[in-house]
Amino acid sequence: MPRLSLIVPAYKVQGYLAECLDSVLGQDFSDFELIGVNDCSPDGSGAIFDEYARRDSRVRVIHLTENVGLGPARNAGLEQARGDYVLFLDSDDTLSEGALSAIAARLEATGDPDVLVYDYARTYWDGRVQPNNRAELLKQEGPDVFRLADRPRLLELLQIVWNKAYRREFVERWGFTFPPGYYEDAPWTFSTLISAERIAVLDRVVVHYRQRREGGNILRTTSRKHFDIFEQYDRVFAFVDEHPEFAQWHEPLFRKMANHYLTLLERPDRLPASARAEFYERASADYRKRLPGDFQRPAGPWGHKYALLHRGSYMAMSSALRANAVRRKVRTRAAAAISRSRRGALGVFYHSQLRLPLDDNLALFAAYWNRSVSCNPAAIAAEVGRLAPHIRRVWAVRADAVDKVPAGVDYVTVGSREYWAALARAKYLVNNVNWADAVVKREGQIHVQTHHGTPLKSMGLDQQKYPASTDMDFDKLLRRCDRWDYSISSNRFSTAVWERVYPCAYTSLETGYPRNDILLRATAEDVRRARADLGLAEGTTAFLYLPTHREYQHSFVPRLDLAKVAERLGPDVTLLVRGHYFYKSSPRLADMQSAGRIVDVSGHPEVEQLYLAADGLITDYSSAMFDYANLDRPIVIFADDWETYSVVRGTYFDILKEAPGAVATTQDELIGLLGSGAWRDDKAAAARAAFRKRFCDFDDGHAAERVVRRVFLGESPEDLPPVIPLEERTPAPPPGPIPAAPDPITVH
Template structure:
């Protein structure tokens, strides 16, 4: 494949564009930069690859064509100089290209959009691409016509080089919308890739030259030329109906949303009207409702009536918005009234509210504490806060409340105990006789709380004043080790009491037996004797979506059928399309991103591969090998901030490249004496309070009021016996 970066160095964006390519360039991919102007050429030369120097004033279309002429790849992927490839994008595209038959001319992928303010976190075209899935289809075969509705860009599709050169007159059109949609119309077959592979940067309109009248009219012209193309090619009715709909909707959107002089807007409307009448498909029926009225006014070339209709709609919308806002204010006042009325009621000494991971599930330290509570203090009634979206996933019979409901505020007001591994909303009042227990959800390697002030990437969107107000509500803070205690007190300075009792969620690592481990492996489909390696990377603040940093296909191929990878993406990326779909069918990869609890995955595995995730501290309790795959440690440490140098004090072997990791796993080095020595040092430091009785200590101290000296003492590390390994469990 040839990645053809093209254009000017607009607003200094070419360098990060090229870095996004060169930082992950597989050997079977070449970089060709069609650099317009001296500045772009200087940047391109510094980043390597093939550089095609072009004079100032060269259009994007001419730059694409010049780059394509120098490209040697079987496939061409055009990337605007302002955009970026997402991590794992080239590998994902390559894998998809390798999987398509020779009849496929276009592979259409998903993308993200970013502005100066923010970046989308989910693919813009995911729904449309998912309908096609792994099939390859001609554009006329359902549901492929709807692919014309995907963003009309060249950066979100790869074109077979022979297809490009054979149809260069059409595909090299100056209008990118035309070229992108013509590619789908002309292709013999189209395949899809649901993973977002490119970040399309939308520049602030105020930073760009004003759009001329002729550029406005060019949109109508481009749609008409697409209609002519379909007429010439004998395109089936399905795509023609979709494109007609896009033309009508798209041109009306320009009139409604873009600021144009009235004369330009009137002429644009007139041209769009003529196109709508000229190309209306036979038997076409207008949509109903307001959109149908707009279409009729367009077909009638009734510009003045259209403007009056829009103005009336705006007035109605404004009136409805004002009414909604009024109702919202009234609703808020009613909620506040009910909540504050409930706050005047006595605290229910036998009521405890639990939440984990922003109301996602019964999980983590709160889950382990709630379970122990039913054993040691059954008179205290646990109620879980669960979001509406996750309500159906609750274990049967779980008493719960949904945020924002009437019962939610009543329970939050009356509860004696409030337990969370993050923070409760700002609106939750701290009553003098209520107890707030902060359990946290990991040992900190990365900077947290106020320590993020010096790291804007990590602190983006944080309101530190509000954070401090939430911290001031804590009565207790649970800690797994002295390192955590010090870091929490530094990052979250307030009056709470630190409970050096261990993490309750880690009790299972000393409580589980051989039968438990066999049962988990059976549920996961891991055969006895097969090595299972858990791969659990962390979230990166500087990445929009999660993509494995490893070439999992190559790794599993090298390790063979005797090894299975349990791959778990960070829960921050739970809504993103899984990049693992193509590997599941091999049987060597199991996607466990949605599997809960994570502790069971740890028990089922023989070793852990992670980067900077806090799972390493928990997993170390099992005294099993941990490998740190730290290919971007310097970047992570610089952008996120860290409390200690993991490279100097790792839990086991460190691999900085995939080759190093593969070598460790392909030999016995992953569990050698050096690994055990590093792990022993790591366990002494970070498994300090975890001994299998953390939940009991927390319940006795917080819920039963027992004094510190009466609690079960923490067992010394050498006196603890972790759960058996999978090998021991099957012996």
């Protein structure tokens, strides 16, 4: 029997769940079990639980067949708990380092109390940590154990369950369970505290309470579901009434109830405007029904609010709330003035266009900071032309890139009047990066963020941990991301990352990357044509070398001596090099280029065509590996500076241990791999298969169709083409029979 049982319910938290579980499983105290409850989550939370259960025997998973809500999900975990003590942890929160050791030590020191109350701190996306403003209530002074009557101010703490450890025998003896609803914590918290005979406190931050920027706390949403609070306080007072020995707690709980009702009424973002009067009437009725006979209202503003609630005059209360709103408006006047100034700077023309109606049949596309017509936006635009030809497709292109726009493509030059008009009036804005800060998101506009890769390196808010890699203004970043309506993902791994590092109110579309459709739909003739366009002779083995950028280098530093590599591999091998790797020329390099042994494809407009043409990919940390893996062709990782790169930029996994194929850390090792055939042996194939299983979730050749049907045609998710299972997909065929491996090269 474990000492502690931690119950972690999960629903739509795939971006945070792994961090939560890591914080538990990484504790220096190990005598615990973790019970994960997948509350029929529609995202990858259940799969994350299962993966952790496979890796750690302390993890058990319960998969509920329907979504029941937080309280009943906790009950499901409680039924399976075997520990001496039960702890609840929300799936987007984390434990502090050494938390479980501290809990276990305090339980032992206090002789196993019924309830142990510990501290927490709020953590924010920008790194701020805010201590609990009632932390002084948890000071370990006086008797080690006590009843609530000895320290009644503990009721001033938030009525939350996850800042306490509960002795399981105590919970079972009283038969405590969670009710359904929004405010399920209130009956459990009040009932356990007032009935516990032995309470102890731990003056230590145990839980880091994540303050999610968007969509994290259902209690912060505008909804009639806040009416649930009335049923929960009915349960609280029913418990007190059923146990006369707890009659002394009627008045303190009445104050908690009144404060809670008034707080909800004062918050402008909780109750719909149409429901506020009804809520007030019910709150007033509860107040009068439960008012203690000799009750003394508090002094000051709160006493006035109590009096208004007792009187039952919604008009008086509404007037008071309006006065508060006026004061808030005065406080924000300076911010509004700044906003007006910023709008004025955008230009009279743009703002004149913003006042015109949206064009429902206009879509504006952009890619790579307006440098090209490419990537996911290009694939989506092509599919819009097929499925929704009534929508006009226009591209935003920089003046210095106009000559690269394909024939027949409609475009506007960035900065022109036509550009600002399109930004203002297009219903659909599709980009693989963010639009400029000056862009105003209009009501009715739909912004689609397609991204342009699967992240190995840290992204978004995670870059705050690696300040040497960026000088980004993260507050501005999130304001740009606030404009997204949809975020496209090619795998569950990416979805979890995007939802955590860009915590905004968009909808994730797990459609696959549209740009990769061609990798699953191309024919042998398409592959032949791609190679012919590059001048690759039949029988040539072509490696696409595609390295990524290094933030820690201010100028280009070649990773490979390309001439030497090509020379050692022999005349039947061609290196297709995409990047700035002809920084310095040399006679030997020039000879290799003129002979076609090295081909600079940095300016090729479609990297997907290069993928089709290549027999294998050589890369370091580029997201190209995730796309190329869809072809099920060999991938070689050349990671000569992994330790530096991973420390400076930060990465989500160790590419040396979880590579999609063979790995080399020196140039000589790379030449040896390529020359010996190890780049395509059984070991490399097994690594690639594992990598594909993890990262090729949705790229099945129908991604663009799903995006267009969902976003542009308004079809429901259930009506979209289902994702073809990985084992049933047929990638584009390889270039042809690969020549037999030559004799191993001896590197001198």
